[in-house]
Amino acid sequence: MAKEVSKVVKLQVRGGAANPSPPVGPALGAAGVNIMEFCKQFNARTQDKQGKVLPVAITVYKDKSFDFVIKTPPAAVQILEAVKIKKGSGEPHVKKVGTITWDQVRAIAEDKMPDLNAFTVESAMKMVAGTARSMGIKTKGDAPFN
């Protein structure tokens, strides 16, 4: 029989750097989970993504056991990395702060496909390009689709 779920906690934590302080501590501790066990596992599993902000969904069960799924960094984080800037624009439609190529948009879209509500790479690319636009980042050239 499937174990009964107590709660699902959605956090974003830096790879290799989970520690028992807020928000990990209070979010898991109150549910009776052994926080130290989560930190050790999360850090061991993310050694190749040290320091990157990673979304993690932790399912806590009624018996205080848990499991978790680590996702790739959010599209906006990947956009900043691709464009090599640290922040977007305060006036995204007037003041552009960077340019992203459609190849870069495609790479991010393909990476984030499983997490986006998109059925095709094209629709995922439109979502990523939309996020970039809201950050004041232009896409370079014509879209490779209609």
Added chain:
Amino acid sequence: MSQVYIEYDFKISPLQPGTEILIAELGAAGFESFVENEDGVQAYIQKEEWREDILSDIFILESDEFEITYGQRDIAQVNWNSEWEKNFDPIVVSDQCAVRAPFHKEYNVPYEIVIEPKMSFGTGHHETTYMILKFLLETDLKDQTVLDMGCGTSVLAILASMRGATTIDAIDIDEWCVENSKENVARNNCSYINIALGDASTISEVTKYDTIIANINRNILLNDMHVYANAMKVNASLFLSGFYLEDLPLITECCNNLNLEFVENKEKNNWVAAHFIKKE
């Protein structure tokens, strides 16, 4: 022990892609971690890392595309793990060593260790701690000089002491672990254990060890291995853990380059503990 975190609670409309962009910008500004919720996001940073104008670089706050409001508060570090700690099961290793809390009944085994972890790592429940305890039970430590790097609760240093080691250094980078180690060492009457706060640079350049134990993680082990190798006598043992089986080749390669020869490893649920010996 005065660690304080600052929590910012942001309400965002529209939620997407606002939340995502905000997290990306806050992450680049140095915020450590985030919780997504129904109407926005909570962001956390250590007070020591925080500065007055930390939000001045967060451009989405000025964007007319999103409406964002926020509040901020301090959160003092407390023992968030207390719920689990008040009711865990004791651990027995190889019928010889028991690790239990003060509230458990006594065990009739040669090595009985009493630990109150207070949010430090090392209760024997984790595979890595369990396997190193096992290694220490199989190793002759009589009159040895031992280093426990990343000691957590100091459970490994305490077993080394009970197994006859006479000089033991236990080091951890976390203040909570140092405080907790002092309590556990006193609780188990281990007078030969010296506890220090710090990273690998804290390791003495004078003392040479017979045995070094490090249950940390792959990247830190790879980064600090040369320091360990340098602090070992010829034929000294190095016990490493805190990584998965797929990372063992990397660890072994790093050790080989430092004249540390692989002896054997244990494996439990894909976690590894490995034994190396320093060659001439």
